[in-house]
Amino acid sequence: MSASEIRPLRVALLGCGTVGGAVLRLISEQAHDLTARIGRPVEVAGIAVRRPAHHPDVPQHLLTTDAHALVTRDDVDLVVEVIGGIEPARTLILAAFEAGKSVVSANKALLADDGVALHAAAAKSGVDLYYEAAVAGAIPLLRPLRESLAGDQLRRVVGIVNGTTNYILSRMAETGAGFAEALAEATDLGYAEADPTADVDGFDAAAKAAILASLAFHTPVTAADVHREGISSVSATDVARAAEIGCTVKLLAICERVPNGDGDSVAVRVHPAMIPTAHPLASVGGAFNAVFVEAEAAGQLMFYGQGAGGEPTASAVLGDLVAVARNRLAGAAGQGPSGYADLAVRPMAETPTRYHVSLDVADKPGVLATVAHAFAEHGVSISTVRQNGRGDAATLVIVTHSAPDASLSATIAALRDMPAVRGVTSVLRVEGLS
Amino acid sequence: MSASEIRPLRVALLGCGTVGGAVLRLISEQAHDLTARIGRPVEVAGIAVRRPAHHPDVPQHLLTTDAHALVTRDDVDLVVEVIGGIEPARTLILAAFEAGKSVVSANKALLADDGVALHAAAAKSGVDLYYEAAVAGAIPLLRPLRESLAGDQLRRVVGIVNGTTNYILSRMAETGAGFAEALAEATDLGYAEADPTADVDGFDAAAKAAILASLAFHTPVTAADVHREGISSVSATDVARAAEIGCTVKLLAICERVPNGDGDSVAVRVHPAMIPTAHPLASVGGAFNAVFVEAEAAGQLMFYGQGAGGEPTASAVLGDLVAVARNRLAGAAGQGPSGYADLAVRPMAETPTRYHVSLDVADKPGVLATVAHAFAEHGVSISTVRQNGRGDAATLVIVTHSAPDASLSATIAALRDMPAVRGVTSVLRVEGLS
Numbered sequence: 001m002s003a004s005e006i007r008p009l010r011v012a013l014l015g016c017g018t019v020g021g022a023v024l025r026l027i028s029e030q031a032h033d034l035t036a037r038i039g040r041p042v043e044v045a046g047i048a049v050r051r052p053a054h055h056p057d058v059p060q061h062l063l064t065t066d067a068h069a070l071v072t073r074d075d076v077d078l079v080v081e082v083i084g085g086i087e088p089a090r091t092l093i094l095a096a097f098e099a100g101k102s103v104v105s106a107n108k109a110l111l112a113d114d115g116v117a118l119h120a121a122a123a124k125s126g127v128d129l130y131y132e133a134a135v136a137g138a139i140p141l142l143r144p145l146r147e148s149l150a151g152d153q154l155r156r157v158v159g160i161v162n163g164t165t166n167y168i169l170s171r172m173a174e175t176g177a178g179f180a181e182a183l184a185e186a187t188d189l190g191y192a193e194a195d196p197t198a199d200v201d202g203f204d205a206a207a208k209a210a211i212l213a214s215l216a217f218h219t220p221v222t223a224a225d226v227h228r229e230g231i232s233s234v235s236a237t238d239v240a241r242a243a244e245i246g247c248t249v250k251l252l253a254i255c256e257r258v259p260n261g262d263g264d265s266v267a268v269r270v271h272p273a274m275i276p277t278a279h280p281l282a283s284v285g286g287a288f289n290a291v292f293v294e295a296e297a298a299g300q301l302m303f304y305g306q307g308a309g310g311e312p313t314a315s316a317v318l319g320d321l322v323a324v325a326r327n328r329l330a331g332a333a334g335q336g337p338s339g340y341a342d343l344a345v346r347p348m349a350e351t352p353t354r355y356h357v358s359l360d361v362a363d364k365p366g367v368l369a370t371v372a373h374a375f376a377e378h379g380v381s382i383s384t385v386r387q388n389g390r391g392d393a394a395t396l397v398i399v400t401h402s403a404p405d406a407s408l409s410a411t412i413a414a415l416r417d418m419p420a421v422r423g424v425t426s427v428l429r430v431e432g433l434s
Numbered sequence: 435m436s437a438s439e440i441r442p443l444r445v446a447l448l449g450c451g452t453v454g455g456a457v458l459r460l461i462s463e464q465a466h467d468l469t470a471r472i473g474r475p476v477e478v479a480g481i482a483v484r485r486p487a488h489h490p491d492v493p494q495h496l497l498t499t500d501a502h503a504l505v506t507r508d509d510v511d512l513v514v515e516v517i518g519g520i521e522p523a524r525t526l527i528l529a530a531f532e533a534g535k536s537v538v539s540a541n542k543a544l545l546a547d548d549g550v551a552l553h554a555a556a557a558k559s560g561v562d563l564y565y566e567a568a569v570a571g572a573i574p575l576l577r578p579l580r581e582s583l584a585g586d587q588l589r590r591v592v593g594i595v596n597g598t599t600n601y602i603l604s605r606m607a608e609t610g611a612g613f614a615e616a617l618a619e620a621t622d623l624g625y626a627e628a629d630p631t632a633d634v635d636g637f638d639a640a641a642k643a644a645i646l647a648s649l650a651f652h653t654p655v656t657a658a659d660v661h662r663e664g665i666s667s668v669s670a671t672d673v674a675r676a677a678e679i680g681c682t683v684k685l686l687a688i689c690e691r692v693p694n695g696d697g698d699s700v701a702v703r704v705h706p707a708m709i710p711t712a713h714p715l716a717s718v719g720g721a722f723n724a725v726f727v728e729a730e731a732a733g734q735l736m737f738y739g740q741g742a743g744g745e746p747t748a749s750a751v752l753g754d755l756v757a758v759a760r761n762r763l764a765g766a767a768g769q770g771p772s773g774y775a776d777l778a779v780r781p782m783a784e785t786p787t788r789y790h791v792s793l794d795v796a797d798k799p800g801v802l803a804t805v806a807h808a809f810a811e812h813g814v815s816i817s818t819v820r821q822n823g824r825g826d827a828a829t830l831v832i833v834t835h836s837a838p839d840a841s842l843s844a845t846i847a848a849l850r851d852m853p854a855v856r857g858v859t860s861v862l863r864v865e866g867l868s
Contacts, residue, residue, distance in 0.1 A: 026731055030587065036652070036774040037584050132582060138732035140574070140582030148566060148574030150471050151752020153464065218470070280738065283717070297460055297749035298572035298739065304714065305735035315731035318585020332764055340470040 009038065009325050010045035012076045012101075014067055014092055015083035016055055019106055019133070020047070022314035023080060024058060030318070038325045046070045071096040078324055080317060081105040082133075086113060093118060097125040102324040102333070104317055106133035112207035112223040115214060119336045128333045130320035135208045136161050136289045138312030139305040140319070145215045145293075146337055153296040154216040157255040158431065161208040163287035163307045164199035165231050165251040167191045169239070169272070170285045173248055178236045191287060201230035202251065202270040209253035212291070213268040216255055218341035221268055227348035229271035234428070238272075241358050241397065241426045247274035248282045252431060258346055265344040267351040274356055275432040349406035354383070354433065356399050358426035359415060363394035367420045371396060374418065378411040379403060383433075393422065399430060443472065443759050444479035446510045446535075448501055448526055449517035450489050453540055453567070454481070456748035457514060458492060464752070472759045480504045482526075505530040512758055514751060515539040516567075520547060527552060531559040536758040536767070538751055540567035546641035546657040549648060553770045562767045564754035569642045570595050570723040572746030573739040574753070579649045579727075580771055587730040588650040591689040592865065595642040597721035597741045598633035599665050599685040601625045603673075603706070604719045607682055612670045625721060635664035639687045639704040646725070647689035647702040652775035655689075655702055661782035663705035668862070672706075675792050675831065675860045681708035682716045686865060692780055699778040701785040708790055709866040783840035788817070788867065790833050792860035793849060797828035801854045805830060808852065812845040813837060817867075827856065833864060 011027070013020055027034065027042055035041045048067035049055055055063060064070050071079050071092050079096040081103055083089045089110050093103050103122070105111065111118070111134050122129040132142050136159065145154075160166050164186060171182040183200065186192035198204045206226040213221040231251050242249045249272055256267045275282050280302050284290040289307025294300055306312040327334050361367045368387060375382055381401040388395045400408065415421050445461070447454055461468065461476055469475045482501035483489055489497060498504050505513050505526050513530040515537055517523045523544050527537050537556070539545065545552070545568050556563040566576050570593065579588075594600050598620060605616040617634065620626035632638045640660040647655040665685050676683045683706055690701045709716050714736050718724040723741025728734055740746040761768050795801045802821060809816055815835040822829045834842065849855050 022731070026585065030585065033587065033652075033775075034585065037772060138729075139735060140578035143577060143582050144574035147757055148577050148753040149749065150756035151460065151464065151468065151754075152749040153467065218467075295572075295749060297456070297745040297752070299743075299746050301573060301737075301739035303735075303737060306733045309733075311731040312733050315583065315586040315729060318731070319582040320585075322584035323581055326769055330766055330769075332766055335760055335764075338471060341467075 008041040008043040009077045009328065010043055010075055011321070012045055012070045012073070012079045013047045014071070014079065014081045016047050016049050016058060017082070018310035019082045019313045019317065022310035023082065023317050026314050026318055034322065037322050039329055040325070042321070042325065045073065045076045067092050068095055071101065072099040076101060077328060078321065079103045080321065081107060082317065083107070084109065086110055090114060094121055097121045097127055100125055100127060102128035102328060104320040104324055105129065105131045106313055106317055107131065108134040108204070108207040108211060112210035115211065116220045116339065122333070123336055126333050128324040128327055129336065130324055132320050133313045133316035135211050136291060136303070137305070137307040137309065138315045139289060139291065139303050139307065141291055141303050142211070142215055144303070145212070149295055149298060152298050154293065155257055155296065156294045157212050157216045157291060158281065159208070159212065159253045159289070159291035160250055160281055160284050161253050161289050161291065161307060162199055162205045162251060163289060164192045164196065165205070166284065167287050169231060169234065169249050169251065172234070172236065172239045173243070176236055176240070179232055179234055200232055202228045205251060205253045205270040209255055209268050209270050212253065213255035213266055214339070215337050217257055217266045217343055218338050219266055219343040220339045221266065221345060225268055225345045227269035227271070231272050234272050235426065237358070238426045238428050241356065242274040242428070245274070245356065245397070245399065246277055247430070248277050249274055249428065250281060254431065257343070258351065263344070265346040267346040269348060269351065271429060273429040273431040279432045349404065351405050352402040353405045353408060354400050354402050354430045355408045355412070356426070356428050356430045357412065357415070357424065359396040359398070360422040360425055361394050361396055362420055362422065363389050363392055367394070368396065370418065370420050371415065374414045375400065375411055378407045378414065380407050380411050399433070442475040442477040443511045443762065444477055444509055445755070446479055446504045446507070446513045447481045448505070448513065448515045450481050450483050450492060451516070452744035453516040453747045453751065456744035457516065457751050460748050460752055468756065471756050473763055474759070476755070476759065479507065479510045501526050502529055505535065506533040510535060511762060512755065513537045514755065515541060516751065517541070518543065520544055524548060528555055531555045531561055534559055534561060536562035536762060538754040538758055539563065539565045540747055540751055541565065542568040542638070542641040542645060546644035549645065550654045550773065556767070557770055560767050562758040562761055563770065564758055566754050567747045567750035569645050570725060570737070571739070571741040571743065572749045573723060573725065573737050573741065575725055575737050576645070576649060578737070579646070583729055583732060586732050589691055589728045589730065591646050591650045591725060591727050592715065593642070593646065593687045593723070593725035594684055594715055594718050595687050595723050595725065595741060596633055596639045596685060597723060598626045598630065599639070600718065601721050603665060603668065603683050603685065606668070606670065606673045607677070610670055610674070613666055613668055634666055636662045636685065636704040639685060643687035643689055643702050643704050646687065647700055648773070649771050650689055651691055651700045651777055652772050653700055653777040654773045655700065655779060659702055659779045661703035661705070665706050668706050669860065672860045672862050675790065676708040676862070679708070679790065679831070679833070680711055681864070682711050683708055683862065684715060688865065691777070692785065697778070699780040701780045703782060703785065705863060707863040707865040713866045783838065785839050786836040787839045787842060788834050788836050788864045789842045789846070790860070790862050790864045791846065791849070791858065793830040793832070793855050794857040794859055795828050795830055795855055797823050797826055801828070802830065804852065804854050805849065808848045809834065809845055812841045812848070814841050814845050833867070
């Protein structure tokens with residue numbers, strides 16, 4: 001065996017926070033197994049960080065602030081990018097490709113923003129870009145979508161892919177607390193960041209939805225294509241109303257193939273919704289993630305596990321690292337995702353959804369007829385109505401059938417203007433009802 | 435583009451029952467997508483069946499009774515084996531390898547029996563052997579274990595991998611019926627075969643457990659290594675007792691890495707067990723399958739979906755078909771599973787388990803002490819005891835801590851011989867209790 005055959009595969013690590021630190025530790029702890037599984041030892045060639053002084057626990061000779069020099073070094077074979085954010089991650093990944101190095105990334109924002117260009121650059125250089133860790137942490141999801149289901153036709157992918165919002169909504173359901181109170185608790189416990197915008201307003205989930213939809217439907221989808229609503233307007237009333245109809249409120253990332261006369265389209269959206277408590281996603285509590293998949297032949301599948309955290313995310317990074325290392329030794333890059341189907345992305349206004357609406361109305365004859373008329377006028381058909389009288393006032397709780405989202409929101413606007421309606425106390429979409 | 439570049443990839447289909455028929459239909463229905471995903475059209479070159487007259491609905495010119503001639507034909511590129519059973523499947527697969535053709539199989543019995551030799555033969559010929567469909571039907575499981583978790587260390591894989599027994603146990607819990615009654619219902623509804631032995635006695639689950647353990651622990655495990663107990667001795671009393679302690683009875687396939695002073699070993703077993711109703715596996719009802727995985731870094735994962743049926747199984751077969759087709763076009767076989775760890779398989783007698791025991795005893799002072807002494811004598815520590823008096827008799831319900839299975843079964847034997855014990859009314863292992 002020549003010296004070059006036993007030379008270890010050398011990895012450049014970009015970023016050494018929670019995930020990077022866990023990657024570093026696992027590479028060292030599992031050295032024996034990684035060598036056996038790859039067929040060659042793996043070693044860390046260098047670690048790029050902004051402030052070396054903040055990393056007293058890692059071998060100091062590996063630290064560098066010059067990430068660009070590190071990824072292009074001749075003795076580096078593979079790059080692991082766990083910096084996050086758009087820049088400098090994008091530039092560094094492209095530089096790695098140019099230098100012939102495969103990249104494993106956990107960067108959902110970048111992949112959701114610019115996945116097509118990055119994949120094209122990887123393909124041009126004949127190297128790999130893998131990113132299982134970018135969606136739902138440790139849960140094997142992208143590889144099953146890309147490979148295991150490659151012979152099937154996907155209909156829907158519905159996921160709870162953000163642990164922070166799932167924790168907040170779980171606590172609201174358990175304690176009856178409002179959003180602000182549950183968020184404060186999540187922040188205290190470290191489940192929400194000091195600036196919770198990315199989680200609470202759905203940006204994180206929207207990036208993941210874009211990645212999932214791209215793979216599921218062989219269609220380029222970016223975060224900008226995703227209709228996004230966060231959970232800050234979910235009220236304790238919404239959560240209570242959900243419980244009354246046997247539902248629970250979850251922030252869902254929903255990727256659907258919508259059949260169309262002149263060719264299917266895809267609809268991708270992130271918003272809070274009521275789902276029946278019997279739905280497999282309803283019992284996914286706290287910081288866990290789960291993704292529910294419906295395919296023509298496979299039927300219903302669910303993938304469940306830890307969606308964040310250093311160790312779980314590092315597990316997904318290392319799985320990809322083994323794959324790209326094997327590909328490198330085999331001398332061939334793996335097949336990237338395909339965008340051949342290139343389906344149109346359907347605007348939210350035209351996407352079929354269902355609403356749950358709760359109204360305070362005057363309890364007098366004809367109110368239900370007036371309200372029902374408003375729905376009918378907008379072409380929205382009603383599935384169920386429940387009327388609870390109380391003195392001179394009453395509550396109407398209405399669940400609609402499926403209709404274009406714009407028709408539903410126009411109906412709500414009309415209801416708000418109606419003299420017979422004293423208040424629209426809760427509006428939330430409903431998913432998974434038969 | 436030369437003619438050879440656009441020649442379709444040609445598939446030999448061995449077997450055309452429920453799964454084979456679905457594979458045939460999907461290849462035709464999804465021709466456009468398969469072509470795009472593989473980069474070359476796929477077409478069926480021939481279908482080997484025993485009785486062509488039984489298949490009036492498939493193109494008659496494709497049918498042949500000479501499976502061996504079909505798999506070795508020069509114009510065949512890939513082989514899909516959905517005959518099941520050991521022979522002639524094994525001989526045909528080996529002939530396909532010799533002729534340079536990759537094989538996709540759904541044959542759990544064969545893989546569990548002879549996986550090592552088959553993989554060696556595939557590797558020698560530089561071709562692929564994929565079999566995602568062999569375990570848990572449509573659920574992407576083997577690829578995640580082999581690839582996604584390749585950078586992690588697996589601790590346990592616990593699955594509900596047989597739909598027939600899960601249906602029977604679910605019905606027993608719902609209706610209070612005994613095993614025989616629930617089996618009769620399952621047979622009437624077509625959920626159990628006329629000869630239900632393979633399902634009911636755990637042979638099917640044991641084959642799947644062997645395949646899962648081999649992949650999870652990088653160690654060759656065959657069906658003969660798996661401790662196997664079926665569900666025919668599960669009584670209505672067992673199911674009722676389980677409910678009393680907040681548990682449900684499931685037939686579990688359990689693959690564990692057991693830490694040892696002088697090197698870890700693996701324990702692989704299939705038996706009915708009580709699990710807490712809050713455990714994610716407890717709510718897997720009817721004919722569904724689910725597999726729960728615990729890994730060092732990834733933590734807890736669960737995979738859920740349809741474990742059987744023509745369409746779901748065909749989905750898994752087609753996913754593999756796309757993978758082996760791509761590999762063939764790339765000119766390189768994928769990496770087979772590795773057995774490098776080669777851990778010892780621990781006998782059931784030495785495997786740590788926990789028991790739930792229900793005893794009818796005389797309600798007089800000192801009985802509990804006598805019974806507790808029998809446990810202590812065998813080195814078994816008791817976790818909880820519940821005593822219910824009723825006249826001159828009483829019931830003792832005992833849950834043990836973990837102990838070697840032989841110590842537990844010796845304790846039960848001693849209890850049966852004890853004058854103070856009128857009857858051992860229920861004995862079942864317990865899993866997933868903290």
